[in-house]
Amino acid sequence: MIRVQSLNKTFRVAQRQAGLAEAVKALFSREYSTIQALKDVSFSIQEGEMVGYIGPNGAGKSTTIKIMCGILHPDSGTCEINGRIPWRDRKNHVATIGVVFGQRSQLWWDVPVIDSFKLLKDIYGVGEQVYRRNLDELVELLGISELLVKPTRSLSLGQRMRCELAASLLHQPRILFLDEPTIGLDAVSKIAVRQFMKKLNQERGTTVILTTHDMQDIEVLAERIILIGRGQILLDGSLSELKRRSTALKTITMEYRGDVPRLGPGMKLVDSREGRLVLELDPAMCSASEAISALAAQVEVLDLSISGVSAEEMVASLYQEYKI
Amino acid sequence: MGLYFNFFSMHLKSQMEYKTSFFFTIVGQFTVSFTSLLGVWFLFERFHEVEGFTFPQVLLCFATVLMSFSLAECFGRAFDQFPRMLANGEFDRVLVRPQGVIRQVLMAKIDFTRLGRLTQAVLVFGYALPRSGVLWTWDKVCTLVLMVVCGSLVFFCLFLIYAAISFFTLEGLEFMNILTDGGREFGRYPFSIYGEGILKFLTYVVPLALFQYYPLLYLVGREASLRYMLAPLGGLVFAVPAYALWRLGLRNYVSTGS
Amino acid sequence: MMKYLALFRIRFSNSLQYRAAAAAGMVTQFAWGFMEIFAFRAFYRANPSAFPMEFSQVASYIWIQQAFLAIFMVWFYENEIFEAISNGAIAYELVRPMDLYNRWFAQSVANRMARAILRSLPILLVACLVPPPLRISLPASGLQFALFSLSFFLSLGVVVAYTMIVYVITFFTLSPVGIRIIAAMLADFLAGAILPLPFFPDRARAVAELLPFAAMQNMPLRIYTGHISGVEALGGIGLQVFWFMVLLLLGRLMMKRALRKVVVQGG
Numbered sequence: 001m002i003r004v005q006s007l008n009k010t011f012r013v014a015q016r017q018a019g020l021a022e023a024v025k026a027l028f029s030r031e032y033s034t035i036q037a038l039k040d041v042s043f044s045i046q047e048g049e050m051v052g053y054i055g056p057n058g059a060g061k062s063t064t065i066k067i068m069c070g071i072l073h074p075d076s077g078t079c080e081i082n083g084r085i086p087w088r089d090r091k092n093h094v095a096t097i098g099v100v101f102g103q104r105s106q107l108w109w110d111v112p113v114i115d116s117f118k119l120l121k122d123i124y125g126v127g128e129q130v131y132r133r134n135l136d137e138l139v140e141l142l143g144i145s146e147l148l149v150k151p152t153r154s155l156s157l158g159q160r161m162r163c164e165l166a167a168s169l170l171h172q173p174r175i176l177f178l179d180e181p182t183i184g185l186d187a188v189s190k191i192a193v194r195q196f197m198k199k200l201n202q203e204r205g206t207t208v209i210l211t212t213h214d215m216q217d218i219e220v221l222a223e224r225i226i227l228i229g230r231g232q233i234l235l236d237g238s239l240s241e242l243k244r245r246s247t248a249l250k251t252i253t254m255e256y257r258g259d260v261p262r263l264g265p266g267m268k269l270v271d272s273r274e275g276r277l278v279l280e281l282d283p284a285m286c287s288a289s290e291a292i293s294a295l296a297a298q299v300e301v302l303d304l305s306i307s308g309v310s311a312e313e314m315v316a317s318l319y320q321e322y323k324i
Numbered sequence: 325m326g327l328y329f330n331f332f333s334m335h336l337k338s339q340m341e342y343k344t345s346f347f348f349t350i351v352g353q354f355t356v357s358f359t360s361l362l363g364v365w366f367l368f369e370r371f372h373e374v375e376g377f378t379f380p381q382v383l384l385c386f387a388t389v390l391m392s393f394s395l396a397e398c399f400g401r402a403f404d405q406f407p408r409m410l411a412n413g414e415f416d417r418v419l420v421r422p423q424g425v426i427r428q429v430l431m432a433k434i435d436f437t438r439l440g441r442l443t444q445a446v447l448v449f450g451y452a453l454p455r456s457g458v459l460w461t462w463d464k465v466c467t468l469v470l471m472v473v474c475g476s477l478v479f480f481c482l483f484l485i486y487a488a489i490s491f492f493t494l495e496g497l498e499f500m501n502i503l504t505d506g507g508r509e510f511g512r513y514p515f516s517i518y519g520e521g522i523l524k525f526l527t528y529v530v531p532l533a534l535f536q537y538y539p540l541l542y543l544v545g546r547e548a549s550l551r552y553m554l555a556p557l558g559g560l561v562f563a564v565p566a567y568a569l570w571r572l573g574l575r576n577y578v579s580t581g582s
Numbered sequence: 583m584m585k586y587l588a589l590f591r592i593r594f595s596n597s598l599q600y601r602a603a604a605a606a607g608m609v610t611q612f613a614w615g616f617m618e619i620f621a622f623r624a625f626y627r628a629n630p631s632a633f634p635m636e637f638s639q640v641a642s643y644i645w646i647q648q649a650f651l652a653i654f655m656v657w658f659y660e661n662e663i664f665e666a667i668s669n670g671a672i673a674y675e676l677v678r679p680m681d682l683y684n685r686w687f688a689q690s691v692a693n694r695m696a697r698a699i700l701r702s703l704p705i706l707l708v709a710c711l712v713p714p715p716l717r718i719s720l721p722a723s724g725l726q727f728a729l730f731s732l733s734f735f736l737s738l739g740v741v742v743a744y745t746m747i748v749y750v751i752t753f754f755t756l757s758p759v760g761i762r763i764i765a766a767m768l769a770d771f772l773a774g775a776i777l778p779l780p781f782f783p784d785r786a787r788a789v790a791e792l793l794p795f796a797a798m799q800n801m802p803l804r805i806y807t808g809h810i811s812g813v814e815a816l817g818g819i820g821l822q823v824f825w826f827m828v829l830l831l832l833g834r835l836m837m838k839r840a841l842r843k844v845v846v847q848g849g
Contacts, residue, residue: 011580012580066416069419069420070419070420071416071419071420071578072578072579073578073579087578090419091422091423091424092422094419094420094421094422095422097420099420101413101416101417104412104413104414104417106417108334108338109338110338110341111334111337111338115334118330119327119330119331119334122326122327122330123327123421123422123423124421124422125422342758344758345758345759345760347760348758348759348760348761348764349758349759349760349763350760351760351764352759352760352761352763352764352767353760353763355763355764355767355768356763356767359767359768359770359771359776360776362771362776362777363771363776363777366777366781366782366783366786367625367777367781369783370629370632370634370781370783371625371628371629371632372629373628373629374624374625374628375624375628495606497606498606498607498610499606499607499609499610501610502609502610502613502614506610506613506614506617510617510621513621513624517620517621517624518617518620518621518624519620519623522617522620
């Protein structure tokens, strides 16, 4: 149970100027600017939820996560996680959470993965039995058994991320914070990571909070989205609801044999090549079934797909809407 | 404690993997303090004595400081390199783990390459101990042990202060080197050489003289009072302001972020 | 040429940005200078007749040394160059239309001068204001100053030429960090960084004077302090020119071979 209420946080940043004259000035006086990273941020997350926390860079995502992890104090406001205040009760709080930072590893670099796991086991005080059981389960789920004896530095990014996930779950945390977990991963690894997280949430009921720029992650995982922009919570709702709110345009992709078909009203050409056509359909002017019949009447349809607006497009238009 | 031992063996294993690099860093370290030693030796070939101390007696000083410093560096290396830990986010990782902060930082790095200096200190002790004219009764031996042990702790506190300051600013840390590297380099002679003002500073403000100079007086027999023998223990008080500064820095870090 | 002026300006303004670092660095050097002079004073008091230089000369030696540390000391390596070597960026260097040796040489010179200029002025100022006998003394004549300047820049050349050889060796052998520390420490010691050469025992000194390192900080510092003057100074400068040429040639030859190896083996 995470309850965040009216969090505020400002940072002071020293101004650095370019140029020689400015540099000399800087020797004697320093200017500071204040940035309000968080402004009256509030939300609640129930146990077992999977939440996508999105927003452009600098919006305040990592600041919020740091506060929830207990490594940053807010200027004002409250945050209560499972009955504890993260930064007041650090050791007890962090024992119940797992954190994966996309770009920084928690595994020791020159040491075999399994040794890192053993060190973590000691750090978190996990009992031998629990550790064994957990480890076997995680290794199987993530498919990392051959990787265990390899040092972290020899792993590819995808392999490392899978080991990171295992590492963060060895102590069976109730809440898992993921900061850009799929960044830089190849397609296969991304799918593996997403499937694992879905399973984790469904089978173990682990609360997952995920920040990401990859909208596919959101698509697959998050039923709930919290959008933050310039320090403020702009949206907090379910993914499907948000999609419905956004533009209702559909995309039709068709492979065909024959001459290029004529497009009727409500259909806008996006891309056309030899035997392949992508168009944008406005359902208000022409329904999907009408459009398909019209096209099928002109050409021999080999393959056809219709998709609603993607999460990527929805988020892009949201950013535009909120000017963030 | 078991946890520390696990980290100890992990660091040892991982450093031993880079055998050539490991070896050459040790040799490099050895060379650095060796040139320092050469300087002292050459001077004493010419002068034979300074402030009433002979060459072997000065070597006792030299080796004590060298040994204390290398021990502090070996075990407290993570504090010496703390700015890096802050910059690359490793420290945030420390805060997210349910163990004491200082404990974790200590375990983050144990630098075995510092053995280069340690070896040299041992060799210098080997040369100086029999030639220093000191009668090695149990109290003198105790004094020497105290000098090295408390010396390591004082140097460690200096590293702690260095790390604490890096919470506030990453610039301007360089001046701490005067006390750490400086302490080691200037400590190659008994601190009385640098004049009374410096000696007072190194007694009351940064207690390097408490483990390097006053006990030395006791060892060579110039002072017989127990106060001089036990002076190194006074250096332990330094841990109080060092720790306080660390706590202050930590509090500053968690309220202003990085 | 304009490129190096620009590089110089950037580095200089960069160092100004970090004002606390600049101040701290300065304080460090003051402390070092004072402590070294105090130590020498204690030895002087112990036995003035055994002192091979006048005490005032030692004080000047140390102040000039501290003021221009970045120019005199070998250990101010260019980390960028080491990184370029270790991460293979050297391949890119070969594609550039500039001679690599010249490029690195000029870069080292520009960097060292930029660093030195910032630190030297305050240090020299304080060195002038400190009460004697710790005070720095000014050169006795215009000629001496001219000789010093010549020797100063020659020593910069010798030091950089030496570091170039270290870079090329690192390149050849992909050697670990320890090697460059050893190379720097030995060079600096034999150049009189830790103890001026006149203080060396006679035999050690004779050996040191024959080595290229005596052409580094040893020469300009002793010319400045007046320990070496007149014909002897000219002779010393001649020696510097000699070693500069030798190290330069050696470095260029080694680099040519090293680069050929890269091209042949494909990195």
